[in-house]
Amino acid sequence: MHxxxxxxxxxxxxxxxxxxxxxxSLASGxxxxxxxxxxxxxxxxxxxxxxxxxxxxxxxxGLLLLMTLRIITRLAFVVPDHEPPLNAFERVVxxxxxxxxxxxxxxxxxxxxxxxxxxxxxxxxxxxxxxxIFAENKAxxxxxxxxxxxxxxxxxxxxxxxxTGALYxxxxxxxxVMKRMSLFx
Numbered sequence: 700m701h702x703x704x705x706x707x708x709x710x711x712x713x714x715x716x717x718x719x720x721x722x723x724s725l726a727s728g729x730x731x732x733x734x735x736x737x738x739x740x741x742x743x744x745x746x747x748x749x750x751x752x753x754x755x756x757x758x759x760x761g762l763l764l765l766m767t768l769r770i771i772t773r774l775a776f777v778v779p780d781h782e783p784p785l786n787a788f789e790r791v792v793x794x795x796x797x798x799x800x801x802x803x804x805x806x807x808x809x810x811x812x813x814x815x816x817x818x819x820x821x822x823x824x825x826x827x828x829x830x831x832i833f834a835e836n837k838a839x840x841x842x843x844x845x846x847x848x849x850x851x852x853x854x855x856x857x858x859x860x861x862x863t864g865a866l867y868x869x870x871x872x873x874x875x876v877m878k879r880m881s882l883f884x
Contacts, residue, residue, distance in 0.1 A: 709768075720762045724758040724807075753825075770801065782875050803853055816831035818841075
């Protein structure tokens, strides 16, 4: 494979790390959003619930860092051409889904940070507590958490579209789209 047939290796690694973080973040967010803090404490205890919330926040901050690196590598290095080229419909859908995913994956952790801080809760990354940046405002926090949850559903939908497109190119069209992001080729 020619070096311009695929993304640079660091970008491909970041892609798959982001994918793993998305799966873990959406799953933990769905559990926390469904249970809420009080029910989670009743089911698992205070210590486990706090650790679960810390893990979810850590994933969010990690996602923000990984997406920042992805944007840097995307801008700094050549984006490989599609070979064979995508048709107009595929190009519009692919570009739209990718841009919306990038936007959502930057907005989601920022929205979570904002919601957490305005709720008066600690914003954590592993054992470190990050600055709240925003003043406490419980009403705003509730609204932001609602939008954080809605954006999670939008990310899930965009992710499903992205995976569906990748599978379509891999299993039906059998073109080289999957090779562009493969870690093993």
